[in-house]
Amino acid sequence: MSSWIVTYLWLIPAVPLAASLVILMLANSRRTASAALAIFGQVVALTMAVAAFLPTLQTPGYRAFHNFTWFTFGEQTLRIGWVIDPLAAAMLVMITLVGLCIFVFSIGYMAKDKNFTRFFAYLSFFSAAMLGVVIANSLLLLFVCWELVGLASYLLIGFWIHKPSAAAAAKKAFITTRIGDIGFFLGILWLYGRSGTLLFYDHGNGCLENAGLLLVGASATFIALLIFCGAAGKSGQFPLHVWLPDAMEGPTPVSALIHAATMVAAGVFLVARVYPLFSLGAIDGVTPSLTVVVWIGVVTALMAALIALAQADIKRILAYSTVSQLGLMMVSLGVGGVAAGIMHLLAHGFFKALLFLGSGSVIHGCHEEQDIRNMGGLRRLMPVTFLTYAIGMMTLSGVPLFFSGAWTKEEILHATAHWPKSSVPYYLMLAGVVLTALYMTRQMIYVFFGDKRAASEHAHESPRVMTMPLIVLAVCAIVFSIALTPAWPWLHGYLSGEPAHFEIGQLIQPMLFLSLALVAGGIGLGVLFYRKAGATDPLAQAQPAIFRFLENKMWLDEFYARTVLAFAHFAARFSDVMDRYFWDSLVRALAGVGQLFGILSSHFDERGINSGVDGATTGARGLGRFIAARHSGQIQTYLRAAGVGALALLILYAWLA
């Protein structure tokens, strides 16, 4: 029954793709039709995703795949395919559901944009590419869709092309992720060279199965690290995180869909997908590649949380929060908590989309104002946005019991605590929890509490089409926790292939109190600190040097400008000079030699060969003229000649005889 589902799995990305292509062909004025088409495509994809999700529920550790030959090149046969397993199925449902909410929200948010149809075409295209990444059963197919996702991201960040900052941000995002993708691509080549296949699962012969892993052997560490380069670029991990905050130049639904809920999760998903490569030859669950993942994740999580504390742009705060949460997921994967990391990824997809859409609603209500210092007192003016945003904020901060983010975060902390190599990541993660609560409280107080400031004077609640997705996502963020609690760890069991049992006694864990204390501490500290916040940030008053350091994103952009960019500029100028003077003169010299040979051979031709042929023809012509002159037409002359000839012969005969 399930085999035909996996055969037709390609339809899930194909439907949004078809919708996108049709929308592209529609006229700019067909706004209703394009939005309806995009949403219809997404609904169909969601339905099919659920249909593909159902069979994975029946047996633990279910996995079905469908492979076929793409092309044959000499003796090499390249095969691709798609796979459905709990990881892919859960991602499919999350992406299509969050995507649907964001599509609906976009109708309201983009209502006045003149490129409305193009926006929906790009959104659908992005959705198709992302779904392709999830179902790919071949690293090559995954890479193709991965790059399409990057392209969609580029198009959508730079959607408002008339803004130079948006164009610059789009370029920055594209180039930064490409740097990671070079590593990813090298990893793919290396993997193919070692194992001879890029299929993940192929009846025991795939590169993630026993036979393939045996072939990979000791180079798995390097391959895994190269693939992690790509994941780090896409998921905004240090040091390639710089593009993600700038990507907030795109329309807010884009930030929600791509740069919070789905695309940036692709890196985490990729690491989870090729996890056997990372954990190959693990001793006590530790490998060099996984250790790198842990430390990169820790640095990213903590650094981004600190920077988020000093940002003023409502979306930038959320962007750094996303970077920080992705770091958290990476830590979880690195310490061996794959299920925990993916659970957090799924929960994060819901609540971060909720927060971004909420911020979009705020921005829309405040007439395109994004600076939180100009907002304030919005809770009465925008009650629905306020309530849903508060739910998102508490889920992100990890307020225990009712919010999905709390359970997944605890799971991660639990996994990190048991990492045998070092306990430093665990304590840094605890610090990250406090910081998360702190910066989210700061944002809430600035935006929704206190007195009205300049931008909130004329603020208004957003239309129903924008608040409905907020409500749906808020409900998801809460209801989702049912499947996450330790009392009934259904999702954990589903992802790791073990059946889950219901035990109410497991609900209360010691970790719960710890995280309650940490979150309460963070929020309490935030309230205490920012309660009377005015135009200048309290942190800026207390520690201006640290605040400036954080506000300027630890001067990483400037650092890159001084080092990487300066080197690139130098290399470019050097190449220019080399090209202009060295190579150019070399080419000119070569051309001169060529010309000299040309002149010489031209002279030889003219004087030697040509005149010889000329002489021969002149001689032949002269001979012809001489003979023609003898040919007078006087028959008696001919007869005379014949007579003389006969006489001569006669004399000769007589003389010889």
Added chain:
Amino acid sequence: MTPTLTIFLILSAALFCIGLLAALSRRHAIFILIGIDLMLAAANVNFVAFWRFSPEPAQPTGVIVAIFSIAIAAAEAAVGLALVIAVYRHYRTTNVDKLNQLKG
């Protein structure tokens, strides 16, 4: 004086030379034809003379060849005269010096 082969051969040679002279020196086409016929006649005289003084004069081989030759000469004269008439009709002359259309 008994006739000998030499006398006939001298006669024949004289006849041939007269014919050749006529063919070479006359400008009129018909005279040239007459000259050619004279040379043919000289050849015929040779045929008959060599037959008459051959070891086997009983067989009339030389006379037969001569008769054939005369027949061919008659045909040749007919064709030649026809050509001369055709040439005259075309060029309004039979002077061979004017008939130099065959020149190279």
